[in-house]
Amino acid sequence: AEPVNTDYILIWNVILLVIAIILTLVFTVLSLLMNPKRALRSLIILGVIAVIIFISYQFASDEILNLVNYTGPDNIPSTLKIVDTGLFLTYFLLAIAFGAILYNEISQVFKK
Numbered sequence: 001a002e003p004v005n006t007d008y009i010l011i012w013n014v015i016l017l018v019i020a021i022i023l024t025l026v027f028t029v030l031s032l033l034m035n036p037k038r039a040l041r042s043l044i045i046l047g048v049i050a051v052i053i054f055i056s057y058q059f060a061s062d063e064i065l066n067l068v069n070y071t072g073p074d075n076i077p078s079t080l081k082i083v084d085t086g087l088f089l090t091y092f093l094l095a096i097a098f099g100a101i102l103y104n105e106i107s108q109v110f111k112k
Contacts, residue, residue, distance in 0.1 A: 052092055053085070060084035 032039045061084050062077035 053089060056088035056092060057081070057085045059088045 028042075032042065060081050062081040064077060065075055065080070067075060
């Protein structure tokens with residue numbers, strides 16, 4: 001059986017997540033209002049993120065998996081498409097992070 005405290009911990013995690021999301025949105029809006037020139041840069045970054053998510057979604061497959069001895073509710077095209085989108089998004093962001101690290105290290109060599 002499941003421990004009694006698990007429900008409390010999960011509820012506490014959701015509460016903290018909601019608080020973090022609200023505070024992030026509030027401080028982002030305040031920052032944009034205090035410095036409107038940065039708003040354009042932020043919109044460009046949001047646009048790039050939307051493009052990366054769109055590309056990940058286009059690569060994602062919704063083909064039903066042939067799983068032996070599994071008849072659960074999660075092997076449906078919509079769930080598979082979302083999970084596959086998350087996997088491709090993770091791969092793209094990992095490649096971007098490694099590229100940024102590599103660029104930073106190489107550019108520091110040439111600045112000396």
